[in-house]
Amino acid sequence: MSYKNFFTALLPLVFFFFSCENGKNAQKTASELTSNKENEIIVPPFNADSAYAYVAAQTSFGPRVPNTAAHQKCALYLQNKLSGYADTVMVQEFQMRAFDGTILNGKNIIASFNPQNQKRIFLSAHWDSRPFADHDPDAANHKTPIDGANDGGSGVGVLIELARLLQIQKAKIGVDIILFDLEDYGTPEFAPRTANSENTWALGSQYWSLNPHYPNYNAQYGILLDMVGAKNAVFRMEYFSMLYAPQIVKDVWKTAATLGFSDYFLLENGSSVLDDHYFINRNSQIPTIDIIQHDSKTASGFYEHWHTLNDNLQNIDKETLNAVGQVVTQVVYQEK
Numbered sequence: 001m002s003y004k005n006f007f008t009a010l011l012p013l014v015f016f017f018f019s020c021e022n023g024k025n026a027q028k029t030a031s032e033l034t035s036n037k038e039n040e041i042i043v044p045p046f047n048a049d050s051a052y053a054y055v056a057a058q059t060s061f062g063p064r065v066p067n068t069a070a071h072q073k074c075a076l077y078l079q080n081k082l083s084g085y086a087d088t089v090m091v092q093e094f095q096m097r098a099f100d101g102t103i104l105n106g107k108n109i110i111a112s113f114n115p116q117n118q119k120r121i122f123l124s125a126h127w128d129s130r131p132f133a134d135h136d137p138d139a140a141n142h143k144t145p146i147d148g149a150n151d152g153g154s155g156v157g158v159l160i161e162l163a164r165l166l167q168i169q170k171a172k173i174g175v176d177i178i179l180f181d182l183e184d185y186g187t188p189e190f191a192p193r194t195a196n197s198e199n200t201w202a203l204g205s206q207y208w209s210l211n212p213h214y215p216n217y218n219a220q221y222g223i224l225l226d227m228v229g230a231k232n233a234v235f236r237m238e239y240f241s242m243l244y245a246p247q248i249v250k251d252v253w254k255t256a257a258t259l260g261f262s263d264y265f266l267l268e269n270g271s272s273v274l275d276d277h278y279f280i281n282r283n284s285q286i287p288t289i290d291i292i293q294h295d296s297k298t299a300s301g302f303y304e305h306w307h308t309l310n311d312n313l314q315n316i317d318k319e320t321l322n323a324v325g326q327v328v329t330q331v332v333y334q335e336k
Contacts, residue, residue, distance in 0.1 A: 041333055041334050042169060042333070043169075043329060043330055043333040043334075044165045044168055044169045044329070044333075046161060046162070046165065046322065046325040046326045046329045047161060047164075048318040048319070048321045048322035048325060049318065050161045050164065051157040051158050051160070051161040051318075051321045051322075051325055052157065052316060052318050052321060053157075054081075054156065054157035054160040054161060055149055055153045055154055055156070055157035055229065055313065055316055055321075056313055057077065057081075058074055058077075058078075058127070058149075058152075058153045058156060058157070059147045059148075059149050059153060059312065059313050061073050061074040061077070062145075062147075063129045063130075063131070063145030063146060063147060063148065064127060064128050064129040064148065064152070065128070065129060065130075065131040065145045065185075066104045066105060066106060066128055066131075066181065066182055066185060067102070067104060067105055071128065074127065075091070075107045075109065075127075075181075078109050078127060078156070078160075078179060079091055079109055081160055081163075082109065082111040082160065082163055082177065083111075084167075085111070085160075085163040085164050085166065085167040086111035086112055086113055086163060086166070086167070086177070087112055087113055087114065087115050088111070088112045088115055089109070089110065089111045089112075090109075090110050090112075090213055091107050091108070091109055091110075092107065092108040092109075092110060092207075092208065092211075092213050093105070093106070093107055094106050094107075094108070094204075094207045094211070096182055096203040096204075096206075096207060098185050098200065098203075099185070099186060099187040099188075099191060099194075099197065099200040100191070104182050104185060104203065106181040106182040106203065106204050106207065107181050108178060108179065108180055108181055108204050108207070108208050108213070109127065109178075109179040109181075110176060110177070110178050110179075110213050111163055111176070111177040112174070112175070112176050112177075113163075113166045113167075113170065113171065113174065113175040113176075113177075114170060114171065114173065114174040114175065115174065116174075117173055117174035118174070119173045119174060119220065119335075120173060120174035120175065120176060120218070120219045120220065121173060121174075121175060121176075121219050121220055121221055121222065121223070121332070121335060122175070122176040122177070122178055122219045122222045122223075122286075123159055123162065123175065123176070123177050123178070123222070123223050123225070123328065123332070124155075124159075124177070124178040124179070124180060124205075124222060124223070124224050124225070124276060124288075125152065125154075125155025125156045125158070125159055125179060125180070125224065125225045125226065126152050126155070126156075126179070126180045126181070126183030126184065126202075126204065126205075126226070126276060127152055127153075127156050127179040127180070127181060128148075128152060128181050128182055128183055128184055128185070128204075129145065129146055129147060129148025129151070129152050129153070129184060130145065130146050130148060130151065130184040130185075130307055131145045131184075131185060132144070132145070132146075132188040132189075132190075132307070133145070133146050133307060133308050133309045134188040134189040134190060134307055135189065135300060135306055135307035135308055136307070136308040136309055136310075137308070141308075141309050142188070142189070142190055143188075143190075144309060146307065146308065146309055146311050147309075147311055147312045147313065148184065148311055149229065149311055149312050149313045149315065149316050150227050150228075150229045150230050150303055150305065150311050150315065150316060151184065151226070151227050151303065151306060151307070151311050152183070152184065152226075153229070153316075154225070154227065154228045154229025154230075154316060154320075154321065155224075155225030155226055155227075155228050155229075156179055157229070157321065158225055158228060158229075158321060158324055158325045158328065159177050159179070159225065161325060162177070162325065162328060162329055162332065163177055165329060166332075169333075171332050171333055171335065172333075172335065172336050173332075173335045173336070175332060176219065178208065178213075180202070180204035180205045180208065180276050181203075181204040182202075182203035182204040182207075183201065183202050183203070183204055183205065183275075183276060184201075185200070185201075185203065186200045186201035186202075187200045187201075198274055201274060201275075202274070202275060202276045202278070202279050204276070205276035205277075205279050205280055206279045206283070208280075209279050209280045209282075209283035209284040210283050210284075212284065218286065219286050220287075221245060221248045221286065221287045221288065221289075222277070222280060222286050222287070222288035222289070223248070223252065223288070223289055223291065223328060223331070224275065224276050224277040224280075224288060224289065224290045224291065224292075225291050225292075225324065225328070226273075226275055226276075226290060226291070226292040226293075227292055227293040227302065227303050227306070228291060228292075228293065228320065228321065228324040229316040229317060229320055229321050229324075230293055230303050230304075230305075230315060230316070230317060230320060231315070231317035231319075231320065232317075232320070233264065233293040233295075233303070233317075233320045234263075234264060234265075234266050234293065234294070234295070235264055235265050235266065235270075235291050235292065235293060235294070235324075236266050236268045236269060236270030236271075236294050237249050237253065237266075237267070237268065237269055237270055238270045238271070238272065238273050238289070238290045238292060238294075239269070239270060239271060239272035239273070240272055240273065240275075240277060240278050240281060240290070241277065241288075241289035241290050242269070243281075244277075244281040244287050244288065244289075245281070245287035245288060245289050247287075248287055248288075248289045249289050251331065252265070252289065252291070252327065252328075252331055253265050253267060255327055255330050255331050255334070256323075256327045258330075259326055259327060259330060261323045261326070261327055264320065264323045264324070265323075265327065270292075270294045271294060271301060273290055273292055273294075275290050275292065276290075277289060277290040291324060291328075
């Protein structure tokens with residue numbers, strides 16, 4: 001996951017999230033309260049064991065660092081897995097220049113469901129892993145690639161499981177799952193900072209937001225998942241998400257509360273995060289939110305094993321995957 005830029009100026013908490021309906025809307029007749037088959041929302045059960053297995057499959061290739069064999073093998077795995085579930089899958093191949101001048105070969109992997117439906121949303125995560133453990137407590141490891149089980153792998157695992165569900169039970173809208181590449185190759189802590197350092201992160205989403213996989217692609221909104229698999233993770237309302245897409249944050253956090261996951265989705269303002277959603281909001285104007293772990297108890301402000309060699313499968317928690325997976329699945333299937 002990319003370098004995170006925190007701002008001290010946070011948006012005020014939006015207390016109307018769970019305000020009561022006015023009297024007119026609250027009064028419903030018996031016939032209105034009676035569901036019918038046409039309007040009934042059928043939400044298939046999210047399987048956390050399955051999501052965990054998809055995280056394990058990614059880490060089995062080794063660190064998914066661009067321009068490596070492990071990266072190529074994992075890309076093929078993701079493409080084949082999604083092809084078994086989605087109506088269409090395409091790979092957007094591109095090249096970007098890294099902070100040190102290296103030309104990186106990237107692959108954004110896009111799976112589409114109900115491609116003919118003009119009403120669409122997209123769900124995303126990054127699938128590459130960081131080439132540097134530059135926050136590892138042992139300085140000798142700072143130039144060692146990481147597994148990225150949580151930072152990247154967890155979000156992808158949740159989305160592949162959701163793809164499996166969408167193949168079993170179609171949603172009423174069009175859904176695109178976009179796995180972004182080259183997110184985590186940004187300027188490391190041991191390299192000199194430049195005026196362009198922030199733009200060395202999230203290269204795959206930067207490319208896609210300026211060169212969508214279809215000309216004039218549009219979606220009503222997007223949801224980004226980043227670091228959604230740690231034990232006892234909590235997700236606050238991230239600054240740029242609230243700036244660009246407050247209504248989407250409201251809907252997702254309200255859904256989490258309805259499902260009983262308020263201990264994970266906190267009604268608290270979070271810091272700003274320079275992540276894939278920032279460039280999508282800025283460049284494509286598709287309102288996009290970031291569900292991302294923030295931990296004020298750590299020096300980095302993130303997952304305790306962020307950008308260390310301990311970001312591995314042993315530190316992935318199925319209960320957290322289940323909470324995030326259930327919430328996003330409910331959000332998708334309740335769209336009409």
